[in-house]
Structures are given as C-alpha cells and as structure tokens.
Amino acid sequence: MRKLGKLTGVVLSAVMAVSMLAGCGSQAKSGAFKIGAIGPFTGDAAIYGLAVKNGADIAIKEINEAGGINGFKIEYNSQDDELDNEKSVNAYNALKDWGMQILVGSTTSGCSIAVSAESSADNMFQLTPSGSAKDCIATPNAFQVCFNDPNQGIASAQYIGSNKLASKVAVIYNSSDPYSNGIYEKFAKEAANQPFEIVSAEAFTSDSKSDFSVQLQKAKENGAELVFLPIYYSEASLILTQSASAGYGFKFFGCDGLDGILGVDNFDKSLAEGVMLLTPFAADATDEKTQSFVKKYQEAYGEIPNQFAADAYDAIYIIKAAIEAANATPDMSVSDLCEAMKVQMGKISVDGLTGLSMTWDEEGAVNKAPKAMEIKNGEYALIQN
Amino acid sequence: MKELFKKNKDTLITLGIVTGAYIVIEILLKAGALSSLFKGLLVPLCAYIILAVSLNLTVGILGELSLGHAGFMCIGAFTSAFFSKITVGVINPGWLRFVFAILIGFFFAGLFGFLIGMPVLRLKGDYLAIVTLAFGEIIKNIINVLYIGRDSKGLHFSIKDSVSLGLEEDGQMLINGAQGITGTPKDSTFTAGFILIMITLVIILNFIKSREGRAVMAIRDNVIAAESVGINVTKYKLLAFSLSAALAGVAGVLYSHNLNSLMATTKNFGYNMSIMILVFVVLGGIGSIRGSVISAIILTLLPELLRGLSTYRMLIYAIVLIAMMLFNWAPSARAFRERMVAKLPFFKKKSAEKEV
The missing domain is CATH 3.40.50.2300 (Response regulator)
Structure with missing residues (x-):
C-alpha cells in the first residue's frame, strides 16, 4: 500500500521538474x-x-x-x-x-x-x-x-561633534541587527576624534525589544545628555515613550531607520518632538x-x-x-x-x-x-x- | 553475491533511485535544459534531503521527538564556514579543503549532539522536544553575539562587539556577530551534494539494519523489555542521536558553502527550520527513509514553483501542505486510495503481497 504513496511522490516530482523546465529558454530579443x-x-x-x-x-x-x-x-x-x-x-x-x-x-x-x-x-x-x-x-x-552603514555612523558622529549637540553621548543599539551594528561600530570609532565621549553603549536583541528601562537607566547614571539610536523606528518609539515616562529628558539622535516614527500606531507624536535624524528622504519635503x-x-x-x-x-x-x-x-x-x-x-x-x-x-x-x-x-x- | 543482493534489496533500490535522479539531472544540466532557478535549487535540495534523512534517524528509528535539528545544522555550517574562510588560499585545491570542511562540520555537530544528548536523552517525548528546541535557539543566539577577527597578532575573540576586538587597520573580520560569515568559498556542487546524500543513505540504512540499529529500535518499541535483555539504553540512544546530529552538520556544511553570506536567523537556523525538517519527515512517513527524500524534494520545490502566485504563494503553500498531509496519512484517504489501487490490475498482486 505504501507503494502508491511513493509512486505518487515520484510522479509529482517528475511533473514539477518538467514544469520547471517549461519556464526557461525564452531569451528572445524583445525591445x-x-x-x-x-x-x-x-x-x-x-x-x-x-x-x-x-x-x-x-x-x-x-x-x-x-x-x-x-x-x-x-x-x-x-x-x-x-x-x-x-x-x-x-x-x-x-x-x-x-x-x-x-x-x-x-x-x-x-x-x-x-x-x-x-x-x-x-x-x-x-x-x-x-x-x-x-x-x-x-x-x-x-x-x-x-548610504552604507559605516558612512552613516561617521556622518552622525561628525554631525553631533561639529554642532556640539552634547558632550556625553549614550548609544542604544540592536546587536542582532547588521544595520544597527554597522552604524554603531563606525560611530564609536569616529567618536574618538570628536569633542564628545560615549559614556554608555547598551545593546538589545531582536528577541528582547520591548523593555528598555535598563539601557535608559544606564545612560542616565553615566550622565548622558544625548542618546544615539542607530535602530529602526518601532523600537525607537518604545524608547522614546519609556524615557518620557521616566522623565529622563534626553535629546535623541537617529539615522534613516528612524524615518517612519511618526507613523507608528498609538505613538504620542509629541514625544518625538525635537528628535534629530540623518535621513536622505522625508515624505513631507516641499520640493x-x-x-x-x-x-x-x-x-x-x-x-x-x-x-x-x-x-x-x-x-x-x-x-x-x-x-x-x-x-x-x-x-x-x-x-x-x-x-x-x-x-x-x-x-x-x-x-x-x-x-x-x-x-x-x-x-x-x-x-x-x-x-x-x-x-x-x-x-x-x-x-x- | 545473490544473497547479498537479496538482503540489501531495499537499500539498493533507494540508492538506485537517487543515482537515477542524479544521472537524469546531470544529463539535463549538460544539455542546458534546466532553468537557473532549478540549477540554483540543486545544492539546497541535497542539503534538505540529508537533513530530513538524518532527522528520521532520531524521530523514526530512535522514536524521540527532536526540535533542535536546525541547531546542529547551524553548528556544522558555522564551524565549517569558519574553517574554510581561514584556510582559503592555504589549503589547495578547493575540493580537499571542502573535504576537511565536511569532516569538521560532521565532527563538531556530532560532538554537540553527544554533549547535549547526555543529559537530555534521559528525558522522553515532549520534554526532550522542548529541551532540543531551547538548544537550537541557544546556538543561534550565541553565534549572533560572537565576534572573531584576525590580524597579524593572531585571532581575537569577543562576545560584545567588533570594536572591542581591537583589530589592526588591516585586520579581517571572520565572524561578525549578527552579520555572520561573509565570503565563504562556494565549494558546494551538485555532485558533492549527491555523493554526500549517498554516503548519508548508506550510513543510515546500514545502521538501521545493523546490530546497533536493531537495539535502537528495540528501545523505541519498549524500553523496559530492551533493558531486560541487556541492551545499554543510554549508549544506543546517544549513538543514534549523535549520528543524526553529525549528519545534520554535514547538511549545514553543504548549505553554508553554497551561500556567500551566512547568517544565523530565525528563518534558516531557528525553530522554523527545525519544524520544517520535522514536516519533511512526517510527510514522508516516520521511519521511511525513501519517503523523507521524496518529501524533502517536494516541499523544497513547492514554494519556488508557486512563485507565479506572488504574495499568495505562502498561503497556497500552507494549504497544499495540509492537503498533502491529509491525502497521505488520513485514515479515510488511505482507505480510499486502497480501494482505488485494488481496481488497478497492475497493483493488485503487489498490494495484496505487501499489505502494511
């Protein structure tokens, strides 16, 4: 009895193989x-x-x-x-x-x-x-x-440094995300040449991205004035909310991943007031x-x-x-x-x-x-x- | 000679089918009749077949539910890709390096299978499934925080970030945390995959028939009875489990040497993948090696063949999967198939002979 099951399997795979073949060979010149x-x-x-x-x-x-x-x-x-x-x-x-x-x-x-x-x-x-x-x-x-990640990290560090936004900076980044890691690494390297210091660099992973109170507290303890967020907007919206409810009063600075933060459901937009981000595109630009x-x-x-x-x-x-x-x-x-x-x-x-x-x-x-x-x-x- | 053939008839049929499929595909490849999509799928197909067959050893023969198979694959993939990355240009020719890579993947996955098996195989059924599931996740997460770099001073390790490695300017990142290993030499070929499938099949089919295999199956059927006749339960369980893990490591080697950029994500080495492999085994029939091979092929090809349906394809894929499961294993569907087969003259004699 099991034979038929196997036979069906073989027939099915044969049909599949043939149908795959049928798809090719159409390299005709089209205009x-x-x-x-x-x-x-x-x-x-x-x-x-x-x-x-x-x-x-x-x-x-x-x-x-x-x-x-x-x-x-x-x-x-x-x-x-x-x-x-x-x-x-x-x-x-x-x-x-x-x-x-x-x-x-x-x-x-x-x-x-x-x-x-x-x-x-x-x-x-x-x-x-x-x-x-x-x-x-x-x-x-x-x-x-x-922009590639290293360039974003360097540009962010330079921008914070040359505009003297803060002298003590904290970073919260996603260590399981290549994008976030890439920016953070170059940011940390470039920060050495800039007139500010990184006082805390705390990571989270994609598996634990709902509570940021520990990272924020560390930043506060170390006297950070500005928090750099090389992450995507969904986590950033949580960080902003939790920071506001704890009354920390940080400045926030992000990269292109923060673009979209104003569109998050149930997010109080007033919390994002004053957040700065380096991004190449904004949907409400007037050009x-x-x-x-x-x-x-x-x-x-x-x-x-x-x-x-x-x-x-x-x-x-x-x-x-x-x-x-x-x-x-x-x-x-x-x-x-x-x-x-x-x-x-x-x-x-x-x-x-x-x-x-x-x-x-x-x-x-x-x-x-x-x-x-x-x-x-x-x-x-x-x-x- | 004839006796030998008779004894191993089933094994030889399975190997024959695989060889036949290989020859057909090779001919089509030479004739240039295969689409790029299919060509690209050949090596992953081989890897998935090995995974399904090796998991069948744990699930079908040992009778234990393991949800950590992707974890062993992950170990094989990363250890071998790491090895190939540091020895590229040192060990020549490429095939020799790949052979070493396979052995390394086999060894490390087997070693971890042994280490994890020692405490875990005391558990049964659901408990074992949960622990292996957790193990797979641990492996994935450890690799995601592992940073290894190399410069003139030697190797540097960190589990924080790549900055803390303190590499020199011309240092090279080998494993870059969540970004994984980039630039693994593309050593996997369809022929290598075929050879590995054959080796896997020979190992597993012979293992099942051997004294050890019979002992393992005796444990599966009744632990107390097996113990009472003097079978060392722990030893045989560990043996089967480690062998299954080691072969999953080989599949990982094949997988990692087919991709330039290897990352440990939920998608490829998480529990999703473990469950996917289990689905291959269940659809093909628990304990049926040939069934595992066929179902691995079908379920790997299916989502690719459904590309024409664009965004609906994952939905359709799930529905087709349910339909196939029912058709293959629901009692009423089986009874229906039996009736249909009975009407066919060709199958009449055979099905009466081989009723299961």
Whole structure:
C-alpha cells in the first residue's frame, strides 16, 4: 500500500521538474529592458520589501509613460525572498529565468550580499536600493543607492561633534541587527576624534525589544545628555515613550531607520518632538519631485512612502541615467550591458528624491550630502545650516 | 553475491533511485535544459534531503521527538564556514579543503549532539522536544553575539562587539556577530551534494539494519523489555542521536558553502527550520527513509514553483501542505486510495503481497 504513496511522490516530482523546465529558454530579443527587483514581501520585514517593489514600480510607470529609456520600454518583475539569504538567491534565479538584465535588489543587506555573489558570476548590473552593509558592494558589478552603514555612523558622529549637540553621548543599539551594528561600530570609532565621549553603549536583541528601562537607566547614571539610536523606528518609539515616562529628558539622535516614527500606531507624536535624524528622504519635503512621488504613491497604494520606496524610485532613475549615458540597447548581453553601465556609474550625477547630484565612487558607494531633519510640530523639518 | 543482493534489496533500490535522479539531472544540466532557478535549487535540495534523512534517524528509528535539528545544522555550517574562510588560499585545491570542511562540520555537530544528548536523552517525548528546541535557539543566539577577527597578532575573540576586538587597520573580520560569515568559498556542487546524500543513505540504512540499529529500535518499541535483555539504553540512544546530529552538520556544511553570506536567523537556523525538517519527515512517513527524500524534494520545490502566485504563494503553500498531509496519512484517504489501487490490475498482486 505504501507503494502508491511513493509512486505518487515520484510522479509529482517528475511533473514539477518538467514544469520547471517549461519556464526557461525564452531569451528572445524583445525591445525592452527587463528590470527585476528582490525583497521580502512576506514576513516581518515585508514593509521594506513592498516599499521597494512599489517605489520602483512608480518610477517604471513614469518612465514608460514618458517614452522609456532611449525609446525602449521597461519590463518589470519582482520576487519575494522572505528575508532569507538562500531564498534571495532563488528569487534571483527565478528572475534570471524570466530574462532579467538589470537587478534592483536585494532590499536587505544579508540577502544583497548573498545575491551579489551570484550576480557577479553572471556579471549582471546590480543596484541595491537599501542594502546598506559595506559588503553589499564588494563585487565590481554592485552599487548602492543608500548610504552604507559605516558612512552613516561617521556622518552622525561628525554631525553631533561639529554642532556640539552634547558632550556625553549614550548609544542604544540592536546587536542582532547588521544595520544597527554597522552604524554603531563606525560611530564609536569616529567618536574618538570628536569633542564628545560615549559614556554608555547598551545593546538589545531582536528577541528582547520591548523593555528598555535598563539601557535608559544606564545612560542616565553615566550622565548622558544625548542618546544615539542607530535602530529602526518601532523600537525607537518604545524608547522614546519609556524615557518620557521616566522623565529622563534626553535629546535623541537617529539615522534613516528612524524615518517612519511618526507613523507608528498609538505613538504620542509629541514625544518625538525635537528628535534629530540623518535621513536622505522625508515624505513631507516641499520640493516638487518629492510631492509628486508621494502623491502618486498614496494614490496607488494608500500609504505614505518611506525611505525604502524613495531609494527604489531613485534606483530606477539611476539605471535610466546610466543606460542613457552608455547609449545601451536591450539586445546587448547581460554582461556587456553591465560593463557599459559600470563605466558610466563613475561619471554620471543624478538628482533624486534621496539626494541631489548623487555620484558613485570606484567601489560603488554613493556620494551624497546627508540631510539632517528635526521633528517639529509633529512633522519632519529640514535643519538648515 | 545473490544473497547479498537479496538482503540489501531495499537499500539498493533507494540508492538506485537517487543515482537515477542524479544521472537524469546531470544529463539535463549538460544539455542546458534546466532553468537557473532549478540549477540554483540543486545544492539546497541535497542539503534538505540529508537533513530530513538524518532527522528520521532520531524521530523514526530512535522514536524521540527532536526540535533542535536546525541547531546542529547551524553548528556544522558555522564551524565549517569558519574553517574554510581561514584556510582559503592555504589549503589547495578547493575540493580537499571542502573535504576537511565536511569532516569538521560532521565532527563538531556530532560532538554537540553527544554533549547535549547526555543529559537530555534521559528525558522522553515532549520534554526532550522542548529541551532540543531551547538548544537550537541557544546556538543561534550565541553565534549572533560572537565576534572573531584576525590580524597579524593572531585571532581575537569577543562576545560584545567588533570594536572591542581591537583589530589592526588591516585586520579581517571572520565572524561578525549578527552579520555572520561573509565570503565563504562556494565549494558546494551538485555532485558533492549527491555523493554526500549517498554516503548519508548508506550510513543510515546500514545502521538501521545493523546490530546497533536493531537495539535502537528495540528501545523505541519498549524500553523496559530492551533493558531486560541487556541492551545499554543510554549508549544506543546517544549513538543514534549523535549520528543524526553529525549528519545534520554535514547538511549545514553543504548549505553554508553554497551561500556567500551566512547568517544565523530565525528563518534558516531557528525553530522554523527545525519544524520544517520535522514536516519533511512526517510527510514522508516516520521511519521511511525513501519517503523523507521524496518529501524533502517536494516541499523544497513547492514554494519556488508557486512563485507565479506572488504574495499568495505562502498561503497556497500552507494549504497544499495540509492537503498533502491529509491525502497521505488520513485514515479515510488511505482507505480510499486502497480501494482505488485494488481496481488497478497492475497493483493488485503487489498490494495484496505487501499489505502494511
């Protein structure tokens, strides 16, 4: 009797294998650039992956409506990686089967690193909108739209130092998160050259991120005036609430992960008053480009876009600029396209939502001015200096 | 010779099926008829098959519920990736380094299996499941706070952060806490995976048939009876458990040498993964090695094949999983299948012969 169960298994797997084969072999020349995106669309980090997917989608629709790149339209496909390095490689392979020529992804650092090992073997042009670890661009075919973590840490330390925001600084960071770790390490290194000292550096992990009273108390005991938060906004909102209820009266300073803190449910916005953050994008900036993007995003998806969506939007326009500068066409091979675009990445300068006149260095890291924002009257406001 | 064949008929059939599948896929690979997605899945498939088969040794043969299998895989993955990272360029050629990496993964996972097994195997059933679950989480969390770097002065260790390692400017991070190990050489190949599957199958199938295997099964069926005939219960339990852990370590080696960036997340080495492996075993049939192989293949391919359904795919995947479980194991579904089979002339004789 068990035989049939096994037989069904064999038949099923055979059917599956055949159906997988059926998907390939369609490398026909079409008159369009095929751009693929990878990110977590399900699970804990879905908010970031979906933002990237949607942000890129809006840019592609805009470009296609305006006549495409050099007259060629863009075809777009996006795949889920569930925030798993292995699945991200699967997503990359699935997109390759679809005929992808240029990759926007992956959304997160770990996945992006895993995929770049594969994409460099294929020599495919890869531009990660939000993978911020330094290793994301270790291969010559990979570039970043966002600041990398070390740069954010250095920029934050310099900003606090040069504006004399505080002389004693505490740090609360997430030791189980590469993003948070990466920023903290460089911040601590750069702090040695700055006129302030780090009096306490307390970590938490993703498994224990609801009570921060110990970390805050340590900061207070050591006489910190300012708390640096290189973390995401959901934990930061708890820290702000708990600090306020204990009456500590710290100043808070964060990085781009804090963008979105005003949108947290049941969070008293007045607590965020005076919080400063270095972030490249704010949805309520008054320039025409940002406003048009926010409006389109809201119409299409009913949400205010976050920084990830803006990074992805910029990524598509950066690709467009590189292709135009290289005068590339869709019938070029993936590798030729990558070579042509790589050369141009060092030369082009792009004005985007997340920064004006962005340029790229030889390693593939972006060069753009960080923007410092302060939360005033429940809104992000650019600090002019 | 004939006798030998007869005795090992079942083992040979299983090995034959796997070899056949390998040859077919190799031919398709050479012909360039496989999609990139499928090519990319070959090595993970091998790793999952080894995991499922090795867990079946604990669950099916030893009869103990373990929810810490991903923890052993994690140990194998990290110890071997660490080894490969420091010896890349030192030990040449690559395949030799990979062989050492496999042995290291096997040894360390087995060692931890032995150490954890000593106190834990005194527990039974649910208690054992909870303790192994906790063990898996501990391993994952320890690796997430482990920082190891190397510079001209040698190795530096820390469990705080990478700054406290005090590396020189040109120092190299080997294990970077939550960021794990980046830059493991990509040594895993489909052929290596196939060879490892074959070795695993030979080890486990022979173990089951051996004197030790029979002792283990006797313990599973009735501990008191087994003790009364003089079987050393602790020894055999430990043996089976450590072997199962060591083979999971080998799967971890295969997994880690297929990815450039290895991180210990809930997704790949947490309890999610442990339960996933248990699902492979349960769907394939507890105690059925061949079933484990097949169900590992199906359940690994399924979510990838459902990519066309975009965001609904994880939902559909869960529904398909429920349907498959019911079809395979619900009593009414089995009775229905039996009736259907009885109508087929080809199966009539065989099913009457081999009624289970």
